[in-house]
Amino acid sequence: MTRRTAVVTGASSGIGAATVRALAAQGFDTVAAARRLDRCEAIAAEVGGRALALDVTDADSVAAFAGAVGAVDVVVHSAGGALGLDRVEDGDVEQWRWMFDANVLGVVRVTQALLPALRASGDAHVVVLGSIAGFEVYPGGGGYTAAKHAVNAVCRTLRLELVAEPIRITEVAPGMVETDFSLVRFEGDTERAHGVYRGLTPLTADDVADVVAFCVTRPSHVNIDHVVLKPRAQASATLAHREG
Numbered sequence: 001m002t003r004r005t006a007v008v009t010g011a012s013s014g015i016g017a018a019t020v021r022a023l024a025a026q027g028f029d030t031v032a033a034a035r036r037l038d039r040c041e042a043i044a045a046e047v048g049g050r051a052l053a054l055d056v057t058d059a060d061s062v063a064a065f066a067g068a069v070g071a072v073d074v075v076v077h078s079a080g081g082a083l084g085l086d087r088v089e090d091g092d093v094e095q096w097r098w099m100f101d102a103n104v105l106g107v108v109r110v111t112q113a114l115l116p117a118l119r120a121s122g123d124a125h126v127v128v129l130g131s132i133a134g135f136e137v138y139p140g141g142g143g144y145t146a147a148k149h150a151v152n153a154v155c156r157t158l159r160l161e162l163v164a165e166p167i168r169i170t171e172v173a174p175g176m177v178e179t180d181f182s183l184v185r186f187e188g189d190t191e192r193a194h195g196v197y198r199g200l201t202p203l204t205a206d207d208v209a210d211v212v213a214f215c216v217t218r219p220s221h222v223n224i225d226h227v228v229l230k231p232r233a234q235a236s237a238t239l240a241h242r243e244g
């Protein structure tokens with residue numbers, strides 16, 4: 001039997017990197033893709049997979065990536081993130097633009113580019129890293145929550161549009177996961193980034209990758225539409241219990 005191929009965007013760090021490891025452990029051939037190719041190459045070497053450069057905000061990069069990737073059965077869209085925590089009235093429109101471009105249009109560009117390969121698979125699966133920010137809002141989160149709400153809409157629309165084809169669409173929506181996410185959001189401010197997870201046990205990237213691996217290893221007729229996972233101590237985007 002030929003092995004199935006899983007492509008993971010945003011594979012240089014966090015949830016994407018953990019997903020490459022989890023899917024390789026499930027027997028997938030993996031393709032790790034992100035802008036930091038050196039990091040993708042290190043992960044690919046670890047699991048015996050491939051690495052490709054990809055900037056999901058750049059149409060030429062996406063086209064080159066799609067041309068190089070070959071057969072694809074599963075794509076996991078993990079590329080994305082947040083920038084800033086400003087109120088709408090003070091928000092930097094360029095940060096909003098990046099969040100929309102990376103999280104939303106990135107999913108659209110990569111999905112469009114890989115659809116021919118996914119159709120050729122005959123049994124394909126698209127997994128998108130959404131967030132609880134895709135159905136909740138919080139003060140200062142306007143740009144990120146608007147983008148992740150749009151990601152949720154794209155997933156639900158794809159499920160309607162592709163219902164007649166053997167292509168599953170799953171949105172995995174985590175709460176707090178300790179990765180470089182907050183470090184990126186606060187532009188390298190480690191103290192502020194660590195503060196996000198203070199006094200509670202956040203999810204790890206492996207916790208999320210485990211859920212992605214579960215979704216893609218169900219029988220072909222089973223579509224897990226939307227999975228929400230949060231730390232036990234997080235009830236919502238605005239309410240978490242912290243010790244100490």
Ligand code: NAP
Binds near residue numbers: 010036077130
């Ligand atoms: P992370 O460790 O910062 O990883 C983000 C990944 O996205 C990196 O591999 C980065 O790679 C990639 N990326 C960013 N811009 C890109 C671009 N233009 N083209 C290609 N890749 C790009 O954060 P993470 O927590 O793993 O986040 C992964 C996904 O989970 C994101 O969509 C995030 O919104 C979502 N999420 C995270 C949390 C959380 O609390 N951590 C919660 C819910 C949802 P390069 O910089 O090398 O390109």
